[in-house]
Amino acid sequence: MVFSSAEFTRGRTLAQILMVTFFAGIVVMLVLSGSLQLWAYFQAEQRAVETNQLLIAEGAGSAVAGFIQEKGRVLATAAWLTNPDTTTPDRWHLVLQELLGLEPAFRRLEMRDLDGRPVAAAARYSPRFPNRSEVAGVAERFSQSCRAATGAMISDVYIDPATSEPLVSLCTPVVNPLREPRGALIAEVNLKFMWDLVDRLRVGRTGYAFVVDQDGDVLAFGDTARVLKGESAAHLPPVSRFVTGSPEAGPRPARIYRGLTGAVVVGTCVPLETPTWAIVTELPWAEAYRGVITTAVASLAIIGVMALVAAVVGRTISRSLTESLVGLKETATRIARGERSLQAAVDGPEEVVQLSAAFNSMSSQLRQSLEALEARCTEIAAARDAVKASEERLRLAQDGVSDGIWDWDLRSDELYLSPVWYRMLGYDAGVLPPTWETWFSLLHPDDHENAANELLAATTSDRAFGVEYRMLADDGSWRWILCRGRAVTRDREGNPLRLAGSHSDVTERRKAEAQRAELEEKLTQAQRMEAVALLAGGMAHDFNNLLSVILGRAELALMRLTPEDPSYADFSEIIAVGDRSANLTRQLLAFARRQTIAPRALDLNDTVPRILKLLRRITGENVDLVWRPGDGLWLVTMDPAQVDQILANLLVNARDAIADVGSVTVETRNLTLDAAFCATHPECEPGDHVMLAVSDTGCGMDRETLSKIFTPFFTTKEIGSGTGLGLATVYGIVRQNHGSISVDSEPGRGSTFSIYIPRLAGESRATPEPDDRGAIPMGGETVLLVEDDEALLEVCTAMLEELGYTVVAANGAVQALERARVHPGPIHLAVSDVIMPKMNGRELAHRLLATFPGMKLLLISGYAADFIAHQGVLDEGLHFLQKPFSLRGLAVKLREVLDGP
């Protein structure tokens, strides 16, 4: 760890630093000198311990060697005192028994001649007991090796298996007085008699000694159980050297290791010359080095005391040196607290005196400077307070208004955006940095150019500017912002230096303007529609009257001609053109919602396929017309003729949208419109509806076309190919039936027109279709015909008469009343125009019914005025026939009215 002087001095007083330095220096010196002395003492003590241990071990070794040597001497003495040439075996036996009595360590004695034959033997125990064969074998082998002995011999140690005691055999030669060898005297020695000797050897106060044999096995030790156990001490370092016979096996200085008893000891091993055993002495370490330990503890105590003294002395010296500086520091502190006129005491060491004088001079100058500075600060503080107050007022003003403020310094390009500027867009002030990057990142991409141009223009002109653009609010919406501003600071050349302005949220205003424009558009559309409707209605009346005459006449004429007649084709063409003209009139009335209709309960799954059957010719062969009826379709209320008109128009458009081949799918389905759907389709109302959809695989439409398709007279077809009334008619019919229509189309992906007609609740069965096929029904009743158009009156009269009816014709309502009153017979039915001068058809009907309650009434008109129909729907109980009508249409309607209730 690196420890710098700067780190040491940081946060400490000078007195502390001086004291610690002094203290540390003294302690280091003491520790160094103490350690050196202790080391020298330890070296000397170690040598003393080693010498002492060696002496003890050598003494112990002499004692152990003496034990064996003594047994050998006893044996040698016995052999010396006995002349083998004159001693009988019995005498030898007696000698051996006496030896057994003399030396308890002898277990067995034997005298053998030079041939190895036993001469005599004596044993402490019977030689015949178990487990002695091995021992006997060892002894025998040794005895054999002794027969030519010229000197004493000793065997290796062997163990008595019955007692686990260590034994050794000794051998001494037996010679006659002439020194001629005659045999050997052999003794088996029980080494347990050596245990007490070894146990009594004292090694220091708590040390001990033990004897090991050439294998390191313990032969003698105070704890005899370890000997009996046959424990080995070969793992101990000194014994190991002895066993391995290393060159260092001789007497060695003491070593420290974990000894035989497990304690840390200082041990010494001394090999014996005879036998080849070793004596080991071990003295516990703490006892061996007790002097060193005591000296070390005493040294530490002395160092501690000296360190304490050093600390006290160091503290006193450091205080005396720093006292003047402390006074100077306290003076500086008091001056800092406000006692500016205070002067430091000028005394103490010379350096401190000079320092104090310099300090006093400096403090005087500082005081003067400070006073001047304070005066200046007071002025600045007042000015700052004024600025703060001004800023506060500005902030309050900004917070009080709803407009955000921006301020652009052109020189530094710094931009200030007021909190309201951010709040207006839903951001927390400060979240976005006040930069032009922020500004432009929030701008709507479509407004970038306009906004940038206005701002750039403002930097070069003197005029105020105002521009509206959209900015991205925090909630993801676009807010319309009115940005106003102008250059507020200019340089001498008049170049703007700073621009400032405001942001106003004009989103609501822009929305209101958009709504107003939309309403105006709708109003214009409604007015246009109303005008067209008025025009159509007025035109339809007169036009239908004319068509009725033309068609009626042509039909009557055709009835009198055969197909082979040259005029037949002409009249047929007249009728066809008349029908198309009538259809055109109906279209006009339909999109103007002025078409007179007779709604009834319809099942579109019945109605639509019947119509499609007739309309297949419209789509042609290249278009596959697919019909997909929905299951369990609900009933709707509609005039079937209108369904016919809807499908005819949509199929024509679909066909025209398919350039080559394709398919048109017509499907029906039950659908419950929910509020979510109605929110995106304003004309819809929530509830159960029946959907009638027509899809084609044609060219589709772009958005612009889609926005205009329901506009009357708008067409994408070539001049002469379309009237521009088709979809307007569909739209009018749908709206007339309280339904709605949606279009899904994209260029190249076809179009789907979905029409939603409200479900008819309560009805379970559709009204059956009148059958208008077969022969034209004839009649014979009397009919009052009222028509103010003379030509039409004539044609209708002729048609009625052609159908077999008796006709009472009247040119107007007044005449009709008169003719009815004077007619001699019953009048079964009045057929009256609706729009007539003086009295319309409805009033006439009331008058006639008042006079002739049983009379039936059929109104005919090219345009059903509001007095017989509400929004084009006939009032209940009235019968109506749209002009122009065919002869069959008239005949069927007459029978329907006359045969009805």
Added chain:
Amino acid sequence: MLCSIPAFEPILEGLKEQLGQLGYEDGVDVTYEVRFRDDREPAPWSVKGEPLLARGADLLFAFPTEAAIAAKEVASSTGLPVVFAYAGIENSNLVDGVRVPGGNITGVRFPGPEQIGKRLELIHSIAPQVKRIWVGYHREYPNTAPALGILRPLARAFGLELVEVPVSTLDELEADLAGRSQQDDPGMDAMLIMPDGYNHSPRGWELIRDFADRHRLPLAGSFLYTVEEGAVFGNANDLKDVGRYAAPLVAKIFAGIPAGTIPVVTPEQDLYVNIGRTQELGLEVPEGLLRQAKVIIH
């Protein structure tokens, strides 16, 4: 402490004395409770019901062989350590071996096989004219079989006849001797003390001693007291020394060393000669034996 032969009580004295020297003061550091066996109890001896066991003994000290066997039987179920003294380890299954006894037992060995052979050798040496030697023994005593295993071949080697009298009760022993007393020739030339409980029980010893005395038969004894009371010699061990040998073993167990790891100790044999008795019987003790004798009684 379990003692099956009251005459062996010196073992206890030696034990207490040596333990005291090792720092175990009687009544302070260690408390002894002794249970002697009644002579009339049949072998083997069972001590399972001993109240001292219930009182929480820390160690069982048992002597000689049959007490040691009984103690081991108890220890096997209680886990108590056992130190035996003067117990024959041959044929008794007391220990696994001398160096490592195993289990939770150790002790001082009775060197019976060595001694009984020497006893026959000694009587043959002192009374070489003797040919028939009476040996009465408790047939189920653990030491009996090993002793006979030594005696029988040795007798044959010496040309001696062993007059074996195996008994199961002292009464049978008495009956045998009583029957022999009725005859002119008791059928023996000498008597030899066997290492069992009957030979060393007060009554058994008295029967044998009196018979030998009555018939002036050399009696080969064992302990000193047998020599003092009429045996011509005795070879055995100093019972007090046996107790002393056992004391360090007890101290080691008290110090926490498992008993089964402490080697078995073997005591040294002594020879006692009653020179007065031999002279009465006209026998001569070889000089060499006299040199070996620890005690010579005149």
